[in-house]
Amino acid sequence: MSEQKLQSQTVQTTGHAWDGDLQEYNNPLPVWWVYTFYATVVFALVYWTIYPSWPFGKGWIGGVSNITYVNSEGETRTHSWNTRALLMTDMNQAAVAQKPYFDKVAAMPYEQIAQDPDMSGFIISAGKSLFAENCAACHQAGGQGVIGFFPNLTDDDWLYGGSYEKIHETLLGGRRGYMPAFSEVLNGEQIDQLANYVASLSGIGHDADKATAGDVLFHSETAACFYCHTSDATGRQDMGAPNLTDNIWLWADVPAASTAEGKVAAIRGVISGGLNKGVMPAWSGRLTPEQIKVLTVYVHELGGGQ
Amino acid sequence: MQTGLEDQLGLYQKRIPIFTRSVKGRFRRFKTSVLVLAYAIYFLLPWLPWSRLDAPAQAVLFDLPGRRFLIFGLTVYPQDVIWLALLLFIAAILLFFVTGLVGRAFCGYFCFQTLWTDFFIWIEHKVQGERPARVRLYRQPWDREKVLKVGGTHALWLLASLWTGLTFIFYFAYAPQLLVDFFTGQAAAAAYITVGILTLSTYVAAGLMREQICTYVCPYGRFQSVMYEPETLAVHYDARRGEAAHGRAAARAGQRTLAERHEKGLGDCVDCGLCVQVCPVGIDIRDGLQYKCISCGLCIDACNTIMDSFNFPRGLIRYDSERNLASPTPAAPTLKWKRLKTIGYGVALVLMSTYLVYSVATRGNFDRAVNQIRQPLYVVLSNGDIRNRYQIRITNKASQEQTYVISARGIPAAALDLGNFSEVTIKSGHSALVQASVRLPPVVAAQTQQFELIITPLGKSAEARTENVRFDAPGKRP
Amino acid sequence: MNFNFKHEWIETNIGLMAVLTMLAISVGGLVEIAPLFFIDKTIEKVEGVRPYTPLEQRGRDIYQREGCYLCHSQMIRPFRDEKLRYGHYSLAAESQYDHPFQWGSKRTGPDLARVGGKYSNEWHVQHLVAPRSMVPESVMPNYPWLQSTLLDISDTTNRMKALRKVGVPYSLSQPEYDANVTQFGETVARQLHIPDAQENLVEQANFGNYDGDPSGISEMDALVAYLQVLGTMVDFSKYTDDAFVEFR
Known part of the structure; x- marks a missing residue:
């Protein structure tokens, strides 16, 4: 009570009253607060001088810092x-x-980069982050790809070639794979025969009669498969036509099918529908030549390089 | 009303200056020898030469830029952090072990806060004189004498602090060079910052705050009580003997001999107050065991001196256990260690120390880590073969360049493909990454669960190390 | 320092208080935002930025409808890590025809300002239908209906008219069209002509076949067309790497 009296004597009120007796003290702000406020004002002035701040005419004041x-x-x-x-x-x-490092990459031939322990370490670490950022979205973190969509870079089968030069070419300019839909020119039976023939090339369970008929069809002008896949079905890397005689599958998800019928059906699907999705973007505009070279060696060293 | 109370108590208690009287005795001698030994090691070790091929000739050098710690003939790399962890574990267990046996021996004799405070008090004593002189000086107005003496003390403290800080950084670079660099402004910023912080903290902790560090800052002082047991030996005042029936009393005429005092029911304590005057934390041990007591034993020395001068038996203040003091028939204080806790800690100490010594003694000259590439775990090749890939990282811990050869056991020799590096040469302290791949025909792959990769330093086949690695193939589940 | 000023004047006059409050808080906007409309260097002078084609614009509508902006920003900041990861920092010019802009500040997913051309159409289609089949660690929801829902193209012209009202230079009249020809060239100007919008949209979708299914124009077609144009309008190889420094 006495304390209250004391304060009301020493501290001003704002001078107005609400509801008859409700008054407001006009206490000064704490000293530390006031000085902190002044300090912020000084800080702002300094900041304005150093950094770009006020608009001025058609531009602004750049500040003294360069x-x-x-x-x-x-x-x-x-x-x-x-x-x-x-x-x-x-x-x-x-x-x-x-x-x-990048100068060395630019100056050294591929083989030499791969054989230099120091550079090899650089390729593994720099290539890994470049690959993760740009390639892994399709080819997956380890380069194993996705069957049906994106090729596996770690195996020894290449659509467009697995030499340093070919990998470099693919990275620079991208690729576009295409196979026409054969349902437009062949009937279901013919497609089935072709599928059995392709299955027979890789030693997958198949109907021998159909495969024989497929063999003929494959090499005929009607289907003309051999134009791209060559007459011994080993493919042509200059046009990205895959080797049909090995165990590697990209477009037809043969490994996922558990039965021989399923495997043949997967092949039949690809022959019938064709392919217009083997698109690899071009990286020449996005990455520097050195980065592309790093990636070339990195991809080559993923295991499949030739 | 509340304001008044706050004014009285303050937010914290103002430090009451402590002017310790110097004392002679067993414990003082022990403390002094520990101090001299510890200071000799700390201050002189960085100057000990040690010839090395690839590093400055310094016996103990923590080479941070080189990521290695050179300790005499031993080179420790960051990957040996387990040794540091083990060492810290051992230190902690040792602390618990010793505290259980003889109380806060670490606090009283070995802690750097105690050592530096002791040294600073010694400086103070040398400059300003014995306790009465120092008390007088404290009360005296700021005249020439006081300014000189107090100023001189602080100047010496700062000098000692500076050298403490400097010595610390000497461990991180070649000391003679760094000393010159430091005073010619050539040293790294980190050196100046470190020395600055250490000088300041040493000066503040050992010169100004002293016992307040132990009382308010150090957590160990507060959790010591859980490590004490009734059998633990600690500095105790024998209150039964000291106070008797009618308490302590000065040795006035008629109560000078034990016989006279016992007749009057007086205790053996002559209330000289010396035990309080020598105490570096400013407590009265006669109030019983308290958290501030750092167990330095100086009060024992002080009391024994007085007891001797009166021809009373020593040991009014002594190392004793709570149990013994409380027992109706106190025996002579003995170290009782046959307790489960003590033995447990002891066994742990021995085991860990043995392992540490063994681990350091049998360390290899290189480190290796083999990681199987997980994505993809295996690759099916065009002819049906299965390939697994591995990344082998070898770190050369030897002091010279070394070539390593990698081979495999448990798979056909031709299956292992080391790519471009059939052998790899690594500089001392460096590591290299080798990519290996193993290619097996499906039939062999199905039977191969794992095989061994052998890394052999060229010409040192005895040091070869073997790593077991998995081989994965489709359809095989772990 | 007594101006005979009393709190009471303000505190007892709510109208005055509202006006003064407004004045006080508008200072920030007046100083920081308003000048941008008058400063020459707000929008970089750069070639190639054009309004979206009808199909891209419809894709953008779907982008907004599905709330993509809640997880994806379209604003590459001028930092080294962003430049290395996403490409050249975003320019103000590149979003000058965006209403509303999609800059954003929340990146649960990656920034999309330069996603155009980075991945193939097939990747986008597969990724939108089932993100985890492409990126195993992704937390993005599946958007399978985009592929199966046909794009509603009936209100394309109305949508473009609305954007025209807020300043996007889609043309309605011949003079406007001619102006676009001058500014963007004939090929682009044709795409910006509102009366031909539906025709243009169908043409682009059929030619591009973004969703890989030639049978109809799905929402996927529109969205992928939009994603594939993001950040590709400016050819940065035409400029030095510091060409845009003076614009800040």
């Missing part, structure tokens, strides 16, 4: 502080740190 960087043309430029210029310096620094 960033100097080297651009892709090799010109040294200075610009008032901003995040885009900051990115330039960041990229410059990173480029300097990585340059020895």
Whole structure:
């Protein structure tokens, strides 16, 4: 009670009363608070001076802090502080740190990169992150692909060739696989015969009579399979026509089918419907030549390189 | 009303300065020898030379940029962190073990806070004199003498703190070079920051805060009570003997001899107060065992001196167990270790120390890790063969370059393909990654659950190490 | 410092208080937002950015309808990690015809500002139908109905008219069309002509066959067409890597 009296004597009120007797003290702000506020004002002034701040005419005041960087043309430029210029310096620094490795990658032939223990370590780590970022969405983290969609990069069968040069070519320009839908030119029986023939090439359970008929059809002008897959059905890498005589399946999910009938049916599906989905994007615009070279060696070393 | 109470108590208690009297005796001698030994090791070790091929000639060098710790002839790599973990475990168990036996021996004799405080008090004593002189100086106004003496003390403390901080960083680089670099402004920023922090913290902790570190900051002081047992030996005041029926009393005329005192029902304590004056944490041990007591034994020394001068038997304050003191017929204090806890800790200590020594003694000259590529776990090749791939990482821990040869056992020799590296040469302290693949025909693959990869340092077949690795094939389930 | 000022004036006059409050809080907007409309360098001067074609625009509508923006941003910030992962940072110019923009700040999934051309159409179709068949660790929901639902193209012109009202240069009249020809070239201008919108949409969908099913125009066609154009309009190889630094 006495304390209240004391305070009401020393502290001003705002001078108005609500509901007859409700008054409001006009206490000063705590000193630390006031000075902190002044400090923020000073901070703002300093900040305005250093960094871009006020709009001015058709532009703005850039502030006194500058960033100097080297651009892709090799010109040294200075610009008032901003995040885009900051990115330039960041990229410059990173480029300097990585340059020895990327220069070596650019200068060395593929075989030599793969045989240099230091470079091999760099390829494994840099390639892994490049692969994860750009390739794994389709070919999966380990490069094993998805049957029916994207080829396995770890086996020894290649649609377009597994040499360093061919892998490089695929990465640069992309690929587009195509096989016409044979349901438009062949009847169901003929397609079944072809499917049995293809199955027989890989030693899958099949109907021998149908396979024999399929063999003839395969090499005839009616179906003309041999144009792309060659007459011994080993495929043509220059057009991405797969080898039909090995155990590797991409478009027809033969391994998933448990019965011989199922396997033949999967092959029949591909022959009948054709394929227009073997699309590999071109990476030349997205990745630098050195990055593509790193990926080339990385993919080659995934196990299937030839 | 509340305001008044707060004013009285304050938010924390103001430190009452403690001016310890120096004392002579067994425990003082022990403390001094521990101090000298510990300081000799800490301050001189970085200057001990040790010839090395690939590193500065320093016996103990924590080479952080090189990711290795050179300790005499031993090189420890970060992957040996298990040794550090083990060492810390051993230290913790040792602490529990010792505390269970003889109380806070670590606090009283070995803790760096105690050592540095002891050293700082010694400096204070040398500059300002014995306790009465220091109390007088404290009360005296700030005249020339006080400014000189107190200023000199603090200057010496700061110097000692600086050298403490410097010595710490000497462990992380070649000391003679670093010393020069430090004072010529050439050392790394981290060096200056570390020295700055350590100088300041040493000065504040050992010079200004002293016992408050033990009382308020150190957690160990607070959880010691759970490690004490009734049989634990600790610094105790024998209250039964000291107080008797009518309490302690000064040795005035007529109560100077034991016979006179016992006749009057007085205890053996002559209330000289010396035990309080020598105490570095400023407690009165006669109030019983308390959490502030760091068990330094100085009060024992002080009391024994007085007992001797009166020709009373020693041991009014002594190491004794709670149980013995409370027993109706106290025996001579003995170390009782035949308890489950003590034996348990002891066994753990012996086992862990043995393992640590064994592990360090039989360390290999290289580390290896074999990881099977998990995605994909296996690949079916065009002719039906199954291939598994492995990443082999070899780290050369030897002090010179070494070539390693990788071979396989349990699979046909031709099945192992090491790609481009049939053997790999690794610099000291470096590691290399080798990609290996194993290709087996389906029939063999189905029968091969696992095989062995053998990594042999070239020319040192005795050091070969074998790793068991899995081989996966379709349709095979673990 | 006594101006004879009393709290009471404001505190007892709610109208005055509302006005003053409004003034106080609009300062931030006036200083930070309003000038952007008058500053020359707000939108980068860059070639190639055009309004979406009818099919892409319908895909964008589906993108919004399905709430893709709740998990995917379309805004690559000028940081090294983002540049390495997603590509060139986004330009203001690239979203100048976006109403509303899809910048976003929540990335449960990756940024999509430059997803165009990164993956094949087949990948997008399969991924939208069953994301985990493509990316095992994905938490994205399945959107199988996109493939089976035919795109409702009847209101395409109305949607474009609405966008025209908020400033997208879709043309209704011949002069507007001619202006578009000048600005974007004839091929693009034809796509932006509202009266031909339905025809253009059907043509693009049939030619592109984005969902791999030639039988009809599904919502998948539209969405994939939209995703495949994201971030591809500007050819950055025409510019030095610091060409856009001055625009900030």
